[in-house]
């Protein structure tokens with residue numbers, strides 16, 4: 001779990017004037033739209049008695065806590081305390097954390113962290129959403145897994161032939177030629193392979209004239225920090241692009257909110273078929289990811305064995321580690337062990353750093369951070385620990401050229 005990134009957290013169309021509650025990174029957030037239709041994202045924790053703002057209601061651009069009626073502006077400041085007699089001032093500390101938010105690419109994005117604007121990692125720039133000719137279908141899947149495991153599954157080439165051998169993949173042709181990982185910037189990378197698909201079934205079989213047309217297809221996987229992936233499949237009859245926002249509810253639960261853009265079969269009549277194909281594939285993935293141990297993605301790159309075809313996931317792990325090393329990892333272990341139900345914590349918002357006069361105005365404690373987010377591993381390998389980046393040879397003679405060790 002990492003702070004200081006723009007997270008895609010909800011479908012745009014789900015967020016209305018009616019407040020809604022979302023749990024992200026183990027924290028409760030409230031979402032709604034102001035009178036201009038702009039999204040508002042705040043901590044869902046009223047500083048008065050810990051009430052849930054999401055159970056309240058909007059009034060103009062503001063939201064009112066249902067318990068004692070405190071009214072908060074979108075910037076998190078309380079502007080009304082109904083029990084106070086007229087003329088009594090509002091304490092400076094009557095404020096909740098409010099997070100910058102943007103409505104783009106069919107999702108609401110929130111910057112969950114306290115970096116000032118100039119220092120924030122930028123929002124991902126996602127391709128294809130500006131093309132009005134593409135047909136969009138959406139859905140969700142909910143897995144009891146850490147989001148980084150779900151994300152890696154989304155960019156994993158080599159399981160395709162295997163796990164999906166009964167659907168689009170083909171177990172008889174699982175080889176993957178070496179490919180290059182192309183970094184788009186510090187926050188994103190992609191790679192393309194030739195993939196031998198299975199025979200098309202159902203609706204799609206109409207598009208192949210004969211089985212002879214079965215040839216390798218281009219498959220591209222892209223990831224953007226912290227939680228978005230794209231699977232692009234160039235079928236003989238068109239492009240299918242599956243964008244996934246792997247929304248981290250907490251360490252053990254991920255809700256992936258997906259959007260499928262396709263440039264063929266663009267009528268509404270084909271939506272159900274497109275949806276069914278996506279769901280079938282996710283259901284094939286689910287037991288694999290649910291079974292993975294450890295549940296959290298290892299911080300130590302040598303803790304699992306990579307081969308060449310895993311290069312795109314290794315690139316993700318390396319990038320993620322870089323940001324964990326910067327001290328952005330939320331210490332979930334400490335939150336559970338020390339704070340438990342006694343102390344509510346929140347992800348600090350930019351106002352905590354940007355507005356000096358508010359430096360001491362925060363009632364809610366910030367989430368503690370550490371350099372990485374694996375509680376058990378952290379005892380062994382803190383950032384700066386020389387063992388952290390040590391390459392481990394997995395072969396006894398040091399000549400095992402199939403082990404992918406491009407860690408540095």
Ligand code: FES
Pocket residue numbers: 046047048049050051052065066067068069070
């Ligand atoms: S708990 Fe929100 S107003 Fe009292």
Ligand SMILES: [Fe+2]
Pocket residue numbers: 153159160163164281285
């Ligand atoms: Fe899969």
